[in-house]
Amino acid sequence: MTLTVENLQVADLVRGISFELGAGERVGLIGESGSGKSLTALSVLGLLPEELSATGSVRLDGRELLGASEKELSRLRGNEMAMVFQEPMTALNPAMRVGRQVTEPFRVHGRRGRPAEELLAAVGLPGVARAYPHQLSGGQRQRVVLAIALANDPALLICDEPTTALDVTVQAQILSLIRERLSAESSLLFITHDLAVVAQMCDRVLVMLDGSIVEHGSTREVLTAPKHAYTQRLLAASDLEGAR
Ligand SMILES: Nc1ncnc2c1ncn2[C@@H]1O[C@H](COP(=O)(O)OP(=O)(O)OP(=O)(O)O)[C@@H](O)[C@H]1O
Numbered sequence: 001m002t003l004t005v006e007n008l009q010v011a012d013l014v015r016g017i018s019f020e021l022g023a024g025e026r027v028g029l030i031g032e033s034g035s036g037k038s039l040t041a042l043s044v045l046g047l048l049p050e051e052l053s054a055t056g057s058v059r060l061d062g063r064e065l066l067g068a069s070e071k072e073l074s075r076l077r078g079n080e081m082a083m084v085f086q087e088p089m090t091a092l093n094p095a096m097r098v099g100r101q102v103t104e105p106f107r108v109h110g111r112r113g114r115p116a117e118e119l120l121a122a123v124g125l126p127g128v129a130r131a132y133p134h135q136l137s138g139g140q141r142q143r144v145v146l147a148i149a150l151a152n153d154p155a156l157l158i159c160d161e162p163t164t165a166l167d168v169t170v171q172a173q174i175l176s177l178i179r180e181r182l183s184a185e186s187s188l189l190f191i192t193h194d195l196a197v198v199a200q201m202c203d204r205v206l207v208m209l210d211g212s213i214v215e216h217g218s219t220r221e222v223l224t225a226p227k228h229a230y231t232q233r234l235l236a237a238s239d240l241e242g243a244r
Contacts, residue, residue: 001080001155001187003044007056010039010048015211017056021156026188028198028219030234031208037191040208041158044189045083046073060156078105082149084178086161088141091148092133098144099129105151113151123147123177139170143177150181157182160191175200195238199223207231 003021008014014036021027029037043054046065058065060080065073077083085091093101099116106113113119116129123143133141142162149157159178163171175197182188190201198205198219205222207215207230215228223240226232 001061001185002059003156003187003189004057004059005040005044006059008040008043008058009055010036010043010052010211013052013211014039014043014054017208017211017213019206019213019216021187021189023155023187024185025204026190026202028202028205029189029191029208030193030195030198030205032193032234035208036211037208038160041083041160041189041191045077045081045158046070047077075109078148078154079109079152080154081156081158082152082154083158083160084142084145084149084162086164088138088145088165089133091145092141094133097130097132098125098136102129102144102147102151105148109152111152119147119151120144122181123150124173137170139166139174142166142170142174146174146177146181153183154186156187156189158189158191161193163197164192164194195223195235195240199240207234 001023006018008017017040029040031037042048044058046068048054054066056066060076102119103113103116120126120129123146125140125143128136163174166174179201192198202219205216205219206213207222207228209230215222215226215231222231223235226235
C-alpha cells in the first residue's frame, strides 16, 4: 500500500500538504493544537465535516480518494484503512455489546471473520464480549476500538491522539498493543503532540505548523537535530530534551 498526499488544501486551515507513506512505514504527524493534523487525517479518511472540503490529491495505491463516492469511501474504511481517535466512546455504540461491535467490520464488508472472543483476547480483553462500553474503563474501551480497527488487517491505520485521554500506564499499554498487533506490512500515520510517543512509535516524522509541513525527516534526525525553529522549541519544551 502507498498513500500519496499531494498539495492537500482544506480552506486556509491545511495548506499545500504533500507526503507519501509506503507499506510498513510508521510516520508521526506532530504539531501544536490547531496546526491542522486532524483535518489532514480526516481528509485522508473522507471524514471532513460537511462545511469543509479538501482539494489536491489523496491516493491510496493510485486510487483518488478526494471526491470519491461515500460508498467507495466506506468500503475502504474499516477494510483497507482504519482509524483510532482520541475518545473511544465516540467510536463505540453505547447500546451494543462490545463482542458484536468488534465483529461488525466483517458483517459490513461481507467477510467471515474471527470470533469476537478471539479479537478481544488479542487486545488483552478476554471475557468481555458481553459487556457494554459503559461497563469498561477508558483504556479497555480504547482496546475495543483497536480490535475493531485491526479486525480486517488494514493496510493503513490512522491514529489521532489515541492515548491522550488515558493515564500514563494505560497509555503505554495501548501504544505497545498498536506496535505489536499492527502487521509489519501495514502503514501507520500517528498523530500526536507528544514527542516521546513519536520516539516510541515512528520511523519518520512530519512537523506541522499553521496548516503547513515545516519539517520532515527520520525520527532520529528530527528529534536530535531539529532544523526548524518551531521544532526546536517543541523539543526544548518536551521531556525528551532532558533525556538526551
Ligand atoms: N469544522 C471546522 N470549521 C472551521 N474550522 C475548523 C473546523 N474544524 C477545525 N477547524 C480549525 O482548523 C484548525 C486545525 O484544526 P485541527 O483539528 O486539524 O488541528 P490539530 O492540529 O489536529 O489540533 P489538536 O491537536 O487540537 O487536535 C483549527 O484552527 C481549528 O479550529
